[in-house]
Amino acid sequence: MKITALSVAALFVAPALAAKTWDVNVVNGLFSPQELNIAPGDSVRWPNNDGADHAIVQTNNGARTCNNLAGGFNSGRKTKGQAYQRTFPTAGVVNYKDGIGANCVKGAVGTITVGSAGNGNNGGTTTGTRTAAPITSPTQKPNGASYLTPESSVFLGVAAFIGALVL
Structure with missing residues (x-):
């Protein structure tokens, strides 16, 4: 590992x-x-x-x-x-x-x-x-902002950790 x-x-x-x-x-x-x-x-x-x-x-x-x-x-x-x-x-x-x-x-x-x-x-x-x-829609982004959702942030963190283990 x-x-x-x-x-x-x-x-x-x-x-x-x-x-x-x-x-x-x-x-x-x-x-x-x-x-x-x-x-x-x-x-x-x-x-x-x-x-x-x-x-x-x-x-x-x-x-x-x-x-x-x-x-x-x-x-x-x-x-x-x-x-x-x-x-x-x-x-x-x-x-x-x-x-x-x-x-x-x-x-x-x-x-x-x-x-x-x-x-x-x-x-x-x-x-x-x-x-x-x-905010009227769960997917509406205010002021044209782009961002990570909490779910995608956790996914990226887990994916990076698993990727590092594989290397």
């Missing part, structure tokens, strides 16, 4: 290629979508294309609230054209709010479910890096 650096690298690179980035937009002062299911290792990006400033602030666990979570993330003030991005490596439920002024009280809150309930299929779609805006 011959193990090469390429076969070992394939085991680590292929799963990393499967990670996704999801956009949560601010539309009329509210997050869209307000609820997002993702897989561990995925990232969420909050681009500020709204006319007002916004801040993404983690809130207490449980029911959505406008109370900051001590030690939770806080993007700081983001003006139009700026974005905040965060990777969620472990399973769990994360609540957040807009931390600017009274936006939270007006409904600018959201929830990210990471893991088993958040399997990354957001509405039945299981492919690639995409925005969290509605």
